[in-house]
Amino acid sequence: MADRESVLKPVSIGLLGLGTVGGGTVRVLTRNAGEITRRAGRAIQIVAASARDLERPRICDTDGIRLTTDSRSIVTDPAVDIVVELIGGLDPARALVFEALENGKHVVTANKMLIALHGNEIFAKAREKGLMVAFEAAVAGGIPIIKAIREGLAGNKVEWLAGIINGTCNFILTEMWEKGRDFADVLAEAQGLGYAEADPTFDVEGIDAAHKLTILASIAFGIPLQFDKVYVEGISGITALDVAYAEALGYRIKLLGIARRSLEGIELRVHPTLIPERRLIANVNGVMNAIVVKGDAVGPTLYYGAGAGAEPTASSVVADIVDVVRTLTSDPENRVPHLAFQPGAIADLPILPISEVETAYYLRLSAEDRPGVLADVTRILANHGISIEAIIQKEPLNGESRLPIILLTHKVRERELNDAVAQIEALATISGPVKRIRMETLG
């Protein structure tokens, strides 16, 4: 008697995009076809793929795949069951995804910007049509973080999560820390490594991390995707000096995406952050990604791996394809919900403005070297109820008469700190703006 796998017809994939991730996906699906079929219960075949330029050299073998420059011909192809969108960006990816759903095709995408900005409408359309939209590869490349939060931690109330979710920034900060190099110098090298976005300001100004944080927060807390409410600050203002001072105090500087549930609402923020060097996540270096998720039942959990690259990202894309194939026969109402929580149970919790967020701070001031300067500074902090955790005073830098003072504060509400810093900056003995970097113990 024929077994079930041999009687079900293969599932047909249409790929949009044959670049790094598209090529990696073809390679992984081909190389591991036997294992993947054993897991999915059906054979999976790529029937068609679109690319902007068909003459470009590829990292994969495309024999047997219909190649075209016409992406619409894929989303309208009656032979295609699942459309895999690996073009990136909003245009034309957004229109193609909607057209694929309109034509009754399930969608797998690695497009973080598309999901962060338009996911709410995309999932509504998918629900209306009884289709799946899977997006594991959109956050932290090969790390199965979406599945971990949505399914593995489903018994928990998530309290907070904090992640290194942009490999380019982590590479830059690692080089600055290990070799004392300057930001601009390392950025050029990071672009050459092929991890950076087409527009590298998306990486260094924190926008790419904010797209990913938007998605993580939504599935962690059951809230709508709200990219426009994320506080975003990048790493372009971080100097090698700050990295070295932080190290002297026992901290590393990382670009973190942080989502935290507080009594007043949800904190959503991306910014450079001092983390105690004893934390595992502080030791995640180079282009690697890692996310700590704190659940009330499980405690802190850490997920680490490659956040970009052809095959790591393909690993997530293929896992999504297998998930879609496995659930093809299940009733749409009983599938895992797109945003982890049942659509009717998504809660509109308030997102806190950054002025209401409480964090500890690293402050660096440039001060005149004379009696009373430090006393003036600490009095201002005390008047605002800001308590100091550590203070160091360094020798003046070469040729300068002013000396750097570095202060670490305990937790303070940001609006209080803003007032205190404005008063410190107004002191005649302090020059230039006070450099400030938020600090998290992640305890």
Ligand code: HSE
């Ligand atoms: N530019 C991104 C990064 C690629 O550096 O992490 C993966 O999303």
